[in-house]
Amino acid sequence: MQxxxxxxxxxxxxxxxxxxxxxxxxxxxxxxxxxxxxxxxSKLIMLGVIxxxxxxxxxxxxxxxxxxxxxxxxxxxxxxKEHQLFIDKVxxxxxxxxxxxxxxxxxxxNFIKNWIINHIKETDQKYSSLLIKNxxx
Numbered sequence: 663m664q665x666x667x668x669x670x671x672x673x674x675x676x677x678x679x680x681x682x683x684x685x686x687x688x689x690x691x692x693x694x695x696x697x698x699x700x701x702x703x704s705k706l707i708m709l710g711v712i713x714x715x716x717x718x719x720x721x722x723x724x725x726x727x728x729x730x731x732x733x734x735x736x737x738x739x740x741x742x743k744e745h746q747l748f749i750d751k752v753x754x755x756x757x758x759x760x761x762x763x764x765x766x767x768x769x770x771x772n773f774i775k776n777w778i779i780n781h782i783k784e785t786d787q788k789y790s791s792l793l794i795k796n797x798x799x
Contacts, residue, residue, distance in 0.1 A: 668693040668775055674782045676790040678798050681729075684722040685786075688778055691715045696771050705759075708766055712756045715774075720749060726786075733796045735789045744785055748777055 670689040675682050695711050703711075723745040730738045752774065758764035 666693045667696050668771075674779065676782070676786050678790065678793055680799065681726060681786070684725065685778075685782055687718060688715075688722065691718055692771065692775055692778070695774075696768070699766050699768065699771065709756070709760060712752070712759065712766075716749070716752050716756060719752065723749070726789075729793055729798055730789055733793055733798070735792055737788060741785055741789070744781060748781070751777075 668689050670682075670686040674685060676685075691711075691714055695715055698708055698711050727738070727742055727745065729735075730741060735741070755764060755766075755770060759766055764770075
């Protein structure tokens with residue numbers, strides 16, 4: 663069994679347990695994606711892994727956006743736009759891979775990983791104190 667390459671670390675914590683758990687799950691899915699690329703898994707398996715990552719990301723973004731909207735986070739619209747741009751990019755990767763126009767490589771995974779890390783550290787950290795102040799755990 664391969665060791666995990668992509669791991670959530672404490673420096674990524676937004677100090678809201680429900681969101682931290684979702685971020686941890688994103689890293690698990692990303693790690694599975696890496697393992698399947700490394701193991702040269704079939705196209706069918708790879709499409710399943712991409713779909714799982716995309717679907718979970720959409721679910722996570724939706725839950726995060728509900729909390730931001732509920733608690734009147736002032737930068738909500740910009741945050742939501744970032745989410746949509748990422749979903750669009752992953753959807754584009756999925757379509758290009760499915761049509762044979764993209765090889766899934768470590769570079770693709772690194773783009774996704776770097777986006778997630780930067781988004782958590784930069785953008786998600788900005789809503790953290792407001793949500794905590796309003797009792798979100």
